[in-house]
Amino acid sequence: FPLIFCCRIQSRISYSLFTQKMSNHTDAAAEVLLERKGCAGVITLNRPRFLNTLTLGMIRQIYAQLKKWEQDPETFLIIIKGAGEKAFCAGGDIRALSEARNTNQKMLQDLFREEYILNNAIDSCQKPYIALIHGITMGGGVGVSVHGQFRVATEKSVFAMPETAIGLFPDVGGGYFLPRLQGKLGYFLALTGFRLKGRDVYTAGIATHFVDFEKLGMLEEDLLALKSPSKENVADVLEAYHAKSKIDQDKPFILEEHMDKINSWFSANTVEQIVDNLQQDGSSFALDQLKVINKMSPTSLKITLRQLLEGSSKTLPEVLTMEYRLSQACMKGHDFHEGVRAVLIDKDQSPRWKPADLKEVTDEDLNDYFKSLGSNDLKF
Numbered sequence: 001f002p003l004i005f006c007c008r009i010q011s012r013i014s015y016s017l018f019t020q021k022m023s024n025h026t027d028a029a030a031e032v033l034l035e036r037k038g039c040a041g042v043i044t045l046n047r048p049r050f051l052n053t054l055t056l057g058m059i060r061q062i063y064a065q066l067k068k069w070e071q072d073p074e075t076f077l078i079i080i081k082g083a084g085e086k087a088f089c090a091g092g093d094i095r096a097l098s099e100a101r102n103t104n105q106k107m108l109q110d111l112f113r114e115e116y117i118l119n120n121a122i123d124s125c126q127k128p129y130i131a132l133i134h135g136i137t138m139g140g141g142v143g144v145s146v147h148g149q150f151r152v153a154t155e156k157s158v159f160a161m162p163e164t165a166i167g168l169f170p171d172v173g174g175g176y177f178l179p180r181l182q183g184k185l186g187y188f189l190a191l192t193g194f195r196l197k198g199r200d201v202y203t204a205g206i207a208t209h210f211v212d213f214e215k216l217g218m219l220e221e222d223l224l225a226l227k228s229p230s231k232e233n234v235a236d237v238l239e240a241y242h243a244k245s246k247i248d249q250d251k252p253f254i255l256e257e258h259m260d261k262i263n264s265w266f267s268a269n270t271v272e273q274i275v276d277n278l279q280q281d282g283s284s285f286a287l288d289q290l291k292v293i294n295k296m297s298p299t300s301l302k303i304t305l306r307q308l309l310e311g312s313s314k315t316l317p318e319v320l321t322m323e324y325r326l327s328q329a330c331m332k333g334h335d336f337h338e339g340v341r342a343v344l345i346d347k348d349q350s351p352r353w354k355p356a357d358l359k360e361v362t363d364e365d366l367n368d369y370f371k372s373l374g375s376n377d378l379k380f
Contacts, residue, residue: 032058033083034065038224039076041069045144048084053093054140056111062144063118070126076229078125079220080144081132088133088157089141094166098340101331112171112327113378115140116320119173120380123147123316128234130223133157133201134213143172146206147316149231150238153207154216155198155247162193164296166343167335167351169304169326175311176319181205183259184266190304191266191274192292199248200255209242258285265289269309271301272358297335297351298358303369310370317380322370324378329369 033044043062045052062080069075082088092115100107122129122144131145134154142161145151153159161170161178170178170190178186181204188194189204202210211219219241226233255262265277265286271293278290293301303326311319330336334354342351355361 031055032061034061036075039074039226039229040224041065041072041075041078042224043078043080045080045082045089048082048086050093051087051090051136052082052084052141053090054115054144055093055096056107056114059111059114059118063114063121066118066121066125075127076226077128077130077223077234079130079132079223080148081220082135082141085135085156087136087141088131089138089144090136091139091141094139094168094340095344097331098337101337108331109328109376112324115143115172116324116378117380119143119147120317120320123173125149128229128231130234130238132216132220133159133207134216137201138162139170140172142174142206146177147173150209150234151207152209152211152216152219152238153198153201154211154213156213157201157207158195158197159201159204159206160193160195161190162195164191164300164304165193166339167297167300167333167337167353168330168339169300169307169323171323171327173316173319173323175307175323176314176316179308179312183263185255185259185262187266187305187308188255188262188289190308191271191296191301192289193296194255194292196254199251200253203253209238210245210247211238211241212245212247215241215245261286269305271298271305274305275358297339297353298355298361299333299335299353299365299369301358302361302366303330306366306370320380321378325371325373326369328373328376 031047033046035042045058047053066078069078097108097111128150129148130150130152131148132152133145135156136158137145138160142159161174163170174190178190180186185204196204196206199210201207222237223234261281265281266274268274268277275290275293278286307322307326310322338351338353342348
């Protein structure tokens with residue numbers, strides 16, 4: 001008991017020291033902190049009260065600084081993290097997006113355009129880019145992490161792309177990275193919004209490394225202390241910390257026993273067929289997923305399946321161009337604003353989707369979402 005108690009105290013001290021560092025200047029007005037430390041540029045998403053959700057201002061600042069650091073010979077790597085203990089980044093500020101529908105159409109265009117351009121810049125960044133994805137990492141938070149070279153999860157990481165529940169689709173390059181996960185895992189995550197936690201975020205391939213949260217502060221210090229490091233030097237440090245982590249090391253992947261069935265059910269080319277597959281299986285896991293899917297926006301489900309099927313053979317810029325078209329169509333449509341109302345404003349959790357049935361969402365309707373915006377298309 002005394003040993004366990006001491007370990008807990010030590011753990012809490014390490015934890016609080018790290019969160020204190022992560023929360024430096026948390027009360028400052030800046031939504032994002034951009035600092036040069038040691039050999040690195042450090043980005044801290046600084047809206048802990050709002051789970052570090054991204055605003056257009058933050059996106060603009062991060063993009064401009066990322067480009068500067070990429071050209072700076074004294075900056076050898078870039079670290080991005082979230083302030084506070086709860087979240088790396090819970091996504092974009094979707095309530096503000098919905099409110100802008102009637103007041104600021106230009107913001108709806110600018111936010112998605114500039115966010116997707118940032119996602120692509122992270123993917124093509126010439127310097128090692130390390131995302132410390134401790135805590136909630138969803139939607140836009142996935143966009144500013146998953147395209148980077150290194151993503152470090154902890155036992156408190158929570159990953160999800162829950163957009164179909166609010167009449168949207170898993171954007172920020174979801175059409176690129178989700179279909180490239182093992183088997184049909186990405187299709188399952190995209191359509192159900194299933195949450196992966198802790199080491200499962202690493203096992204699924206979302207994170208590249210897993211480190212105990214109490215060691216995250218030390219990891220960051222060791223990275224900052226590197227002298228003119230190469231990508232290999234950075235990888236070696238991350239690998240050393242990953243190798244020492246024993247939390248849930250022998251625990252099987254939460255979906256391991258279901259993966260063969262997931263691969264079979266979600267290999268269908270239509271949402272109707274996926275629903276059929278789940279109904280015919282009839283197991284409790286299948287019926288649970290069916291219950292979840294039946295709550296989602298039928299339009300979002302169909303958009304999402306097609307997005308992933310098409311994205312599986314596209315480059316990231318091609319996927320982001322497609323997703324920009326989808327984003328603008330969703331902003332003009334009914335379901336996104338209804339989803340935000342039901343989940344975030346009235347909180348009745350009872351969205352009234354239009355159309356309310358999968359069979360009412362026609363191929364013609366879908367084609368409208370995917371059609372080119374001509375001169376307004378996203379360009380890189």
